[in-house]
Amino acid sequence: MVNTDLPLITLVIKSLDNEHADKLSEENKRLINTLSMLCSFMSTGDFISFIYSRKLVNLIDTKLTLEFEIGLYSDHQIILGMVITNNSVILTDCQGQNYLETVECYNKEELLFSLNQWIMNSLNS
Numbered sequence: 035m036v037n038t039d040l041p042l043i044t045l046v047i048k049s050l051d052n053e054h055a056d057k058l059s060e061e062n063k064r065l066i067n068t069l070s071m072l073c074s075f076m077s078t079g080d081f082i083s084f085i086y087s088r089k090l091v092n093l094i095d096t097k098l099t100l101e102f103e104i105g106l107y108s109d110h111q112i113i114l115g116m117v118i119t120n121n122s123v124i125l126t127d128c129q130g131q132n133y134l135e136t137v138e139c140y141n142k143e144e145l146l147f148s149l150n151q152w153i154m155n156s157l158n159s
Contacts, residue, residue: 041074043081044105051099062093078149112156
């Protein structure tokens with residue numbers, strides 16, 4: 035049976051520090067290659083599981099400067115900027131769409147709340 039449900043969220047690398055990317059492990063290079071293409075997630079839960087996954091945490095631990103862009107699958111013009119540090123995830127309304135103010139999330143629960151707020155605000159506008 036084919037699943038006809040559409041993804042909810044997309045993720046892609048918006049910018050990265052290419053100068054230091056050459057020094058990464060092969061596993062981290064493969065992850066960057068994957069994230070350089072548009073990735074999609076079926077739910078906010080799936081997305082958060084990936085953000086806190088061992089693979090992404092290992093990449094963030096390299097101190098490589100990465101900026102991400104999160105989008106709604108149903109409308110790719112509705113986006114947020116995202117920067118992940120060792121301590122937090124920072125979401126930014128990089129286009130002034132006013133669906134979410136800049137917020138710094140220190141755990142999964144805060145990130146889930148902020149993403150759900152952004153999605154609800156953008157879909158109800």
